[in-house]
Amino acid sequence: MPAFCCASQLFADIMGSMPAxxxxxxxxxxxxxxxxxxxxxxxxxxxxxxxxxxxxxxxxxxxxxxxxxxxxxxxxxxxxxxxxxxxxxxxxxxxxxxxxxxxxxxxxxxxxxxxxxxxxxxxxxxxxxxxxxxxxxxxxxxxHVLGLNGITAYFGLLEVGKPKQGETVVVSTAAGAVGSIVGQIAKIRGCRAVGITGSAAKVRQCLDEFGYHAALDYRAEADLSAALSAACPDRIDVYFDNTGGPISDAVLEHLNPGARIVICGTMGIPDVGPGEPPPVGPRPNRALLVARARMQGFLVLDHMPRAGEAVAKLSHWLREGRLRFxxxxxxxxxxxxxxxxxxxxxxxxxxxxxxxxxxxxxxxxxxxxxxx
Amino acid sequence: MPAFCCASQLFADIMGSMPAxxxxxxxxxxxxxxxxxxxxxxxxxxxxxxxxxxxxxxxxxxxxxxxxxxxxxxxxxxxxxxxxxxxxxxxxxxxxxxxxxxxxxxxxxxxxxxxxxxxxxxxxxxxxxxxxxxxxxxxxxxxHVLGLNGITAYFGLLEVGKPKQGETVVVSTAAGAVGSIVGQIAKIRGCRAVGITGSAAKVRQCLDEFGYHAALDYRAEADLSAALSAACPDRIDVYFDNTGGPISDAVLEHLNPGARIVICGTMGIPDVGPGEPPPVGPRPNRALLVARARMQGFLVLDHMPRAGEAVAKLSHWLREGRLRFxxxxxxxxxxxxxxxxxxxxxxxxxxxxxxxxxxxxxxxxxxxxxxx
CATH class of the missing domain: 3.90.180.10 (Medium-chain alcohol dehydrogenases, catalytic domain)
Known part of the structure; x- marks a missing residue:
């Protein structure tokens, strides 16, 4: 151990009666x-x-x-x-x-x-x-914007979701730290951005602050699937999924051929203990098969070697006033x-x-x- | 209408009393x-x-x-x-x-x-x-081999599953018309091929005829997940899914990071009527998220413009004796x-x-x- 460390310890010992x-x-x-x-x-x-x-x-x-x-x-x-x-x-x-x-x-x-x-x-x-x-x-x-949330939104949407101009991008937890950035990047890329969120105040925030083209309060909709259908007249090409669960079940009913689902979070699926089976829900197989859709797990840590690229782009958009938080x-x-x-x-x-x-x-x- | 058609009809009319x-x-x-x-x-x-x-x-x-x-x-x-x-x-x-x-x-x-x-x-x-x-x-x-089954196996495995040499490829309905070709192409590509099938006779057929490295009878296994674990010591990189349902639920427990699941068929999922919700099962979201795995619907009709390429390759392998049926x-x-x-x-x-x-x-x- 280097000398100054020992000295430090010695000092602490000498000062023993003082509060550490x-x-x-x-x-x-x-x-x-x-x-x-x-x-x-x-x-x-x-x-x-x-x-x-x-x-x-x-x-x-x-x-x-x-x-x-x-x-x-x-x-x-x-x-x-x-x-x-x-x-x-x-x-x-x-x-x-x-x-x-x-x-x-x-x-x-x-x-x-x-x-x-x-x-x-x-x-x-x-x-x-x-x-x-x-x-x-x-x-x-x-x-957030320049941290893991922004990097998650950036790579999750662009590398896994791969939105193309004119496509419809649906985001769950749309007003959240990740979701709000996903929606704004989708808009920057020329997509129709549709947010799903959990209160009337967040719907307003999605529309007024983050500029979504449409936003839904899933707690207030008696028929979420019908509401999604109305909000997505051209159906859904990309779904940035922060929840899983019933919200995502409704989204899966409206996929366009070749749709991409980015599984980023599972907040809508109850916790289970270790070794317990996952909660059940409608099997997605036929929806994925009929639409030839892709559902892919995304973990931002895999993309950290390229984090600098995302932060540079995000801070550019932030300075331009195109990203709000x-x-x-x-x-x-x-x-x-x-x-x-x-x-x-x-x-x-x-x-x-x-x-x-x-x-x-x-x-x-x-x-x-x-x-x- | 060309003359000979009319003549034909005339002949039929004349012969009206004979059975048509x-x-x-x-x-x-x-x-x-x-x-x-x-x-x-x-x-x-x-x-x-x-x-x-x-x-x-x-x-x-x-x-x-x-x-x-x-x-x-x-x-x-x-x-x-x-x-x-x-x-x-x-x-x-x-x-x-x-x-x-x-x-x-x-x-x-x-x-x-x-x-x-x-x-x-x-x-x-x-x-x-x-x-x-x-x-x-x-x-x-x-x-089969040179028809839709072979073309399905070829593009589903190679374009969506994208197996790499040394990886483990699991196939459900492994002795079937599509599955048996998937397993054999996986072997040709240097992968470990593991088949899941539904009888002892088909297990033998998988091992003896189609050359799978391992094969399981899902009806005979008390614990399919444990049997899969034993058959796949390096876990699973590609799953060619012809069934969905409980067989696929077991496969999802053993995915390697970056695994690819090709949803080709849903024989293991009960039929439902139009408008009825799909049958329920364990939600795959967390398994896909933790493994950053991809689950993708595959429809061979999308690949028919390139069918000639698949048929050429498959008939080459057939003539070489590397594909059996x-x-x-x-x-x-x-x-x-x-x-x-x-x-x-x-x-x-x-x-x-x-x-x-x-x-x-x-x-x-x-x-x-x-x-x-």
Whole structure:
């Protein structure tokens, strides 16, 4: 162990009677048996971590709250390992470098990464995705339009959905952080964009803010299939599916030959425990066969090597005013579990963010003083 | 109308007291309410048709009996118009030109087309797919390996399944007319071919005749998923799906990342009436999402402009001895409905054919003599 680390430890030992600098973390206490509940999480305090050689200390500013978190805490087969019990909840974050022993980062740098639900994190850079340039727009855009949501919308729609000018693109969770960008990219590409969302307020948001050609409130429609038919006079060529379930069943009744369905999320399908069979629904086989349609699972992580291409295009559209976004921000690390429930219930009115600490950038607080 | 036609008619009028030359047809009497039954069909007799200018008279030699016929007689949305009530059952056929007023066809020519369940048919060429050259192999191969079954296997596997050397390809109805060719092409392309079929005899046929690396009898396996797991140690990259239903549900549990599912048939999914919802089953969304897999409907008719390419390749493999086939032949036009039930029950032991008439090629029987 390098000498200064030992010195640091020695200093801490000497100062033993003073309150240690603390880190608050929200850790996963248990896996969901049925739905996700707040009591699966627990706020714990531990000593603030100290960066070693090649590491940085990051002060977490904002948390991104995402529907995918439901999968991250489940033990069921998934594309990423489940969050370990007792570990801080995995989360995309916007943070600020407070101390750096890493050549690529300096104190004050804003970083987009996966620092989790905590006040402070140490990183060797592996869980930092990129530095954020405030010149690109509001810094929180790094957590949605210019972050994973935007990259998901970009590659999911363009690489898997492959919309062609004049086609009809239907989007579920149309007002959501991903859906709203999908709809806007579809419009930029000359498609008819039709949104499915879950409240009258979100229908208005889809039409007035995000510019969908048509939008439906699936909770208010007695016959969603008929409403879709009316909203899509030329039927459906691309379906960006963030829900699965009954909403998608209705969409499958209106596919054009050669339609493409991008399976991006499954919020409309109930959770099941590990080893349990998936929930049942109408079999899609004949609809896919008759339309010679394609239904394809999409995971943005597969496309991260090309993330720069998407961010460049998205920030270009953002600067041109062709991409709009909405944020729904709550304050305080401790608000994170409730914010997640809000997202899973579809009750948020924009990209759900938790503002952990947005005091002006500056050096880390002195170590020997506990926060709060 | 050309003079000789009128003369012909005149001759028939003069011979009015003699029995008119007859055509037997099996027509569709009613649409299936639940499953397909023999009493949906009816044998009727009518005057043998007379070819007009630009038309040929075809004597039907063999009928191809195919699972897709279930869809053709249903009124539900489909990729081809339903067979009209009262019309001869639609069918691929091997026929012989008996008379020709068409510049491209001469008496004695063998033709692969869609002449339907009848002894005689008149055609302007639109429902003739190609002439059959006996030098290419047994002429009945035009109805399977070198016909729609082979073309289906070829494009479905290679264009939609896109197998790569060393991958594992699973085929349902593996001993069937399409499946057996899919398995053999998979082997030719250097893949591990695993067949799912419905009897011990067909398992043996898969292993001994068609050369599958492994084959399973889904009716005999208490745990099909576990059996598949054992037969596919490297999991599954391509699934050529002729069934849907519980067999396919089991396959979906073992997909490799990036797997491709070719939806070619839905024999494992019960029929429903028009407007009724499809049968339910486990939702595939999460399996497709986690594996980033693709499930795509495939209809061979979309690929017919390139049929020549497939037939050339398939007949090359056939001549090389790399493609084997099995036939299950019954005699007599009147046996067609029972043959269809046999296919839908999976009881056939090779490509199901009806031999309508295979008397040696020659001129049409004289008109004034009725057959039988």
């Amino acid at each position: 600098p603390l880190n608050r973390q929200i850790v996963l206490k248990a896996r969901p048996a049925g739905g996700v509940t707040a009591d699966l999480f627990e706020l714990v305090e531990s000593p603030r971590p100290v960066p070693g050689p090649g590491e940085v200390l990051i002060r977490v500013r904002y948390l991104s709250i995402d529907p995918a978190m439901r999968g991250w805490i489940s033990a069921a087969a998934n594309y990423s390992a489940p969050v370990p019990i007792g570990a801080p909840m995995r989360s995309f974050t916007l943070g600020e470098v407070a101390e750096s022993n890493h050549p690529n980062y300096a104190p004050g740098d804003l970083v987009y990464g996966r620092q989790g639900w905590q006040d402070w994190a140490v990183s060797d850079g592996a869980d930092i995705d990129r530095k954020v340039d405030p010149a690109d727009g509001p810094v929180t855009a790094a957590l 909405a944020e729904d921000i709550v304050d305080g690390l401790e608000a994170a579990p409730a914010a997640l429930l809000r997202v899973l219930a579809g009750a948020n009115t924009g990209k759900m963010l938790v503002r952990v600490d947005d005091t002006p950038a500056g050096p880390a607080p002195p170590r020997a003083v506990s926060r709060k | 030359p007859l055509n037997r047809q099996i027509v569709l009497k009613a649409r299936p309410a639940g499953g397909v039954t023999a009493d949906l069909f009816e044998l009727v007799e009518s005057p043998r048709p007379v070819p007009g200018p630009g038309e040929v008279l075809i004597r039907v030699r063999y009928l191809s009996i195919d699972p897709a016929m279930r869809g053709w007689i249903s009124a539900a949305a489909n990729y081809s118009a339903p067979v009209p009530i009262g019309a001869p059952m639609r069918s691929f056929t091997l026929g012989e030109v008996a008379e020709s007023n068409h510049p491209n066809y001469a008496p004695g020519d063998l033709v692969y087309g869609r002449q339907g369940w009848q002894d005689w048919a008149v055609s302007d060429g639109a429902d003739i797919d190609r002439k059959v050259d006996p030098a290419d192999g047994p002429v009945t191969a035009a109805l 099995a036939e299950d032949i019954v005699d007599g036009l009147e046996a067609a409905p029972a043959a269809l039930l046999r296919v839908l029950a999976g009881a056939n032991t090779g490509k199901m054919l009806v031999r309508v008439d295979d008397t040696p090629a020659g001129p049409a029987p004289p008109r004034a003599v009725s057959r039988k």
